[in-house]
Amino acid sequence: xxxxxxxxxxxxxxxxxxxxxxxxxxGARVLILETAPKPYxxxxxxxxxNFRCMHHxxxxxxxxxxxxxxxxxxxxxxxxxxxxxxxARLAIRSSEECLPWMEAHGVRFQPSLSGTLSLARxxxxxxxxxxxxxxxxxxxxxxxxxxVLYEAAVSHLELEDDRIACLDYTHDGQTHRISPKSxxxxxxxxxxxxxxxxRAWGPAAKNxxxxxxxxxxxxxxxxxxxxxxxxVGDPTQCHAVAIDGRAPKFDGGIVTRLDCVPxxxxxxxxxxxxxxxxxxxxxxxxxxxxxxxxAQPDQVGYxxxxxxxxxxxxxxxxxxxxADTLEDLADKMGLxxxxxxxxxxxxxxxxxxxxxxxxxxxxxxxxKGLNPPKTxxxxxxxxxxxxxxxxxxxxxxxxxxxxxxxxxxCSVGNRPVSNLWAAGETMAGSILGQGYxxxxxxxxxxxxxRIAGKEAAAHANAT
Amino acid sequence: xQMQPDLIQEARRQAExxxxxxxxxxxxxxxxxLHRERAFADGDITHLANLCHNCRGCxxxxxxxxxxxxxxxxxxxxxxxxxxxxxxxxWPRPFAELFxxxxxxxxxxxxxxxxxLFALAQWMRPEGGEGFYAxxxxxxxxxxxxxxxxxxxxxxxxxxxxxxxxxxxxxxRLSDLGDxxxxxxxxxxxxxxxxxxxxxxxxxxxxxxxRHAHQAVLYGFLLCFASTSSATVMHYVFGLExxxxxxxxxxxxxxxxxxxxxxxCGLLAWLKTRADRDLGAPRYxxxxxxxxxxxxxxxxxxxxLYAATGTAAVPALLALHLGLVLTFFLxxxxxxMAHGFYRLAALTIEAAKVRKTGA
Numbered sequence: 097x098x099x100x101x102x103x104x105x106x107x108x109x110x111x112x113x114x115x116x117x118x119x120x121x122x123g124a125r126v127l128i129l130e131t132a133p134k135p136y137x138x139x140x141x142x143x144x145x146n147f148r149c150m151h152h153x154x155x156x157x158x159x160x161x162x163x164x165x166x167x168x169x170x171x172x173x174x175x176x177x178x179x180x181x182x183x184a185r186l187a188i189r190s191s192e193e194c195l196p197w198m199e200a201h202g203v204r205f206q207p208s209l210s211g212t213l214s215l216a217r218x219x220x221x222x223x224x225x226x227x228x229x230x231x232x233x234x235x236x237x238x239x240x241x242x243x244v245l246y247e248a249a250v251s252h253l254e255l256e257d258d259r260i261a262c263l264d265y266t267h268d269g270q271t272h273r274i275s276p277k278s279x280x281x282x283x284x285x286x287x288x289x290x291x292x293x294x295r296a297w298g299p300a301a302k303n304x305x306x307x308x309x310x311x312x313x314x315x316x317x318x319x320x321x322x323x324x325x326x327x328v329g330d331p332t333q334c335h336a337v338a339i340d341g342r343a344p345k346f347d348g349g350i351v352t353r354l355d356c357v358p359x360x361x362x363x364x365x366x367x368x369x370x371x372x373x374x375x376x377x378x379x380x381x382x383x384x385x386x387x388x389x390x391a392q393p394d395q396v397g398y399x400x401x402x403x404x405x406x407x408x409x410x411x412x413x414x415x416x417x418x419a420d421t422l423e424d425l426a427d428k429m430g431l432x433x434x435x436x437x438x439x440x441x442x443x444x445x446x447x448x449x450x451x452x453x454x455x456x457x458x459x460x461x462x463x464k465g466l467n468p469p470k471t472x473x474x475x476x477x478x479x480x481x482x483x484x485x486x487x488x489x490x491x492x493x494x495x496x497x498x499x500x501x502x503x504x505x506c507s508v509g510n511r512p513v514s515n516l517w518a519a520g521e522t523m524a525g526s527i528l529g530q531g532y533x534x535x536x537x538x539x540x541x542x543x544x545x546r547i548a549g550k551e552a553a554a555h556a557n558a559t
Numbered sequence: 560x561q562m563q564p565d566l567i568q569e570a571r572r573q574a575e576x577x578x579x580x581x582x583x584x585x586x587x588x589x590x591x592x593l594h595r596e597r598a599f600a601d602g603d604i605t606h607l608a609n610l611c612h613n614c615r616g617c618x619x620x621x622x623x624x625x626x627x628x629x630x631x632x633x634x635x636x637x638x639x640x641x642x643x644x645x646x647x648x649x650w651p652r653p654f655a656e657l658f659x660x661x662x663x664x665x666x667x668x669x670x671x672x673x674x675x676l677f678a679l680a681q682w683m684r685p686e687g688g689e690g691f692y693a694x695x696x697x698x699x700x701x702x703x704x705x706x707x708x709x710x711x712x713x714x715x716x717x718x719x720x721x722x723x724x725x726x727x728x729x730x731x732r733l734s735d736l737g738d739x740x741x742x743x744x745x746x747x748x749x750x751x752x753x754x755x756x757x758x759x760x761x762x763x764x765x766x767x768x769x770r771h772a773h774q775a776v777l778y779g780f781l782l783c784f785a786s787t788s789s790a791t792v793m794h795y796v797f798g799l800e801x802x803x804x805x806x807x808x809x810x811x812x813x814x815x816x817x818x819x820x821x822x823x824c825g826l827l828a829w830l831k832t833r834a835d836r837d838l839g840a841p842r843y844x845x846x847x848x849x850x851x852x853x854x855x856x857x858x859x860x861x862x863x864l865y866a867a868t869g870t871a872a873v874p875a876l877l878a879l880h881l882g883l884v885l886t887f888f889l890x891x892x893x894x895x896m897a898h899g900f901y902r903l904a905a906l907t908i909e910a911a912k913v914r915k916t917g918a
């Protein structure tokens with residue numbers, strides 16, 4: 097790196113790009129250091145598809161209104177109040193102005209995707225998904241003169257008193273040391289480092305699948321935390337969903353999700369049910385099932401449905417396991433057949449009148465006298481062929497991260513680090529204490545990416 | 560002829576992954592059509608393949624392209640099936656092999672037709688006649704070109720009937736054809752859903768270059784066709800024989816048509832050299848390029864012939880132009896030109912399906 101730079105942005109996903117673009121528009125010379133090779137650039141943003149957005153009246157693809165209070169209430173519900181209300185409100189309020197900004201910087205939206213109509217009011221979907229957003233931002237950034245290095249792995253940031261003096265990265269087999277005026281960290285969580293996950297979760301974590309990029313290994317996060325930079329969040333908290341157990345270890349992305357749980361019973365490896373499968377519509381429940389499955393023996397669950405439910409949910413990427421009897425299905429799935437038969441019979445006997453069954457609404461078709469109950473969509477599992485899927489915990493991103501203030505600035509010992517900002521998943525734990533709200537990760541990344549870029553540029557321009 | 564099962568199977572594998580993802584829903588007609596199904600019969604895959612305009616938006620937006628283990632490249636998978644479907648339905652069947660060697664076939668046909676026409680112009684030169692007819696009589700031209708135009712159309716009818724049956728298409732209405740024509744007229748499927756165009760000549764950058772070039776070729780071709788048709792009417796109905804002055808219908812349609820055709824083909828050929836060949840059917844790249852150049856040459860020699868009026872270059876240029884036209888006509892069912900017919904059929908079938916399912 098011979099040309100001088102003002103700002104180093106570590107990471108190459110949505111938050112990093114929003115920061116880089118904002119800083120470059122403020123006149124700063126920006127360098128993006130992206131660990132991944134070009135085809136895998138963009139971190140987890142590559143797999144995203146929407147942006148949760150507050151709005152008063154129709155905005156872009158969004159219908160009606162979605163107020164700050166309603167948005168916050170949704171967040172409070174999923175996090176059980178474990179959030180920083182000030183930062184949460186900042187993210188929510190700023191989201192409204194982000195949407196036109198995103199469009200102005202190349203992002204294109206579309207009406208809600210089929211199968212996600214329940215989100216038409218709250219979430220704006222990217223045409224082509226997150227990778228198209230990432231592509232558009234790289235085009236915009238490069239047109240603004242932002243330089244991008246792929247396969248540039250940052251290994252260390254040198255903290256001296258209250259500032260980052262320099263940073264080290266390797267590229268093309270060589271180590272480089274640069275001293276930018278400002279540094280933005282937007283390099284995600286640590287979920288791809290399964291050893292770190294195992295330290296937090298215990299050996300069970302080795303059975304987790306990582307839904308997104310294999311490059312978010314928390315190297316920079318660990319380096320900064322080791323030097324005393326303030327941390328936030330619980331290392332066991334993360335965005336985790338239950339996904340198809342046959343998904344690849346890394347990078348399976350959206351297609352590995354299964355939407356059949358509300359129409360099923362889910363059992364563990366002993367063929368025992370363990371939670372109310374019909375508690376709420378799937379978009380509001382998919383994010384708790386990752387933890388539910390993680391708590392079961394061998395961190396695995398098995399979804400059982402029958403023929404009448406097969407077409408009620410989005411097609412799966414891997415075909416379901418199929419058998420004409422429950423016993424055969426149990427055999428094929430490695431479950432104890434007698435136990436499965438007993439569990440299904442018990443469930444079927446607890447089902448009542450199913451005439452009100454309605455697959456897309458809470459229909460109140462519930463079991464009676466069963467523990468745990470199934471409180472909606474409870475229809476007996478009787479029609480062959482029977483179908484099964486295995487479920488595993490799929491981690492999207494971890495919440496342990498860098499604590500930031502409303503200017504996205506990091507701190508050490510209650511003092512701000514004068515030239516260090518963080519954005520995106522690496523600081524999302526500041527707002528998400530637990531749980532997850534669909535599309536909120538992109539909101540946090542966009543809002544705090546822009547703030548970090550603006551602050552980093554102001555600092556660089558003033559020094 | 561059977562379609563290649565491995566090509567269909569690969570496209571099916573990819574379509575099933577796409578159906579579980581759906582991020583590309585807004586790009587073109589392929590995805591709503593794909594999302595309508597839960598399982599894909601061979602005919603469904605063929606239909607999707609011919610609906611695909613190879614805009615490549617889905618490839619560059621895809622999180623599962625290589626090196627990802629899912630290794631998606633839907634534009635390529637569909638291009639391979641599309642090419643194979645044309646080949647499988649080509650009639651008479653022995654000519655289907657021409658698809659594989661379009662470029663060579665065109666060169667050979669062109670050489671032969673040029674030689675033939677040049678010879679005819681030399682040795683069967685009419686006694687009288689003005690303009691072109693000084694070198695080749697009107698009746699001789701009709702004797703050659705009427706069958707050369709009509710026979711390929713006839714074989715295309717046979718091919719399309721087979722295609723129609725293989726996709727399991729049901730009854731369509733005139734309004735479905737209207738929808739298809741409107742879609743093709745605007746090249747709606749190269750608009751990218753957002754109206755920014757498609758990806759082609761510069762990776763993931765959206766542009767209208769390819770769409771506009773294609774429009775120029777399409778409308779240029781139609782103008783040239785209208786020019787010839789108007790001349791035919793003038794000749795037979797009104798007894799007005801060529802040559803025609805500039806302010807006549809054949810020239811007023813033909814000159815802009817020739818210009819659009821020539822420029823459009825030039826731009827398409829250039830864009831084609833910039834684009835990633837591996838997002839299409841690479842084996843057919845040469846044949847497609849040869850076709851674009853052939854069509855462009857038809858336009859360019861037509862204009863040159865007009866410009867050369869009254870000079871000594873006319874006999875050679877006439878033979879060249881007519882040789883190009885003859886080659887183009889005869890190879891229509893076995894070259895890239897076939898795509899227009901299949902595409903229109905696919906768009907019509909799709910319009911009917913959308914009408915029936917409401918999605």
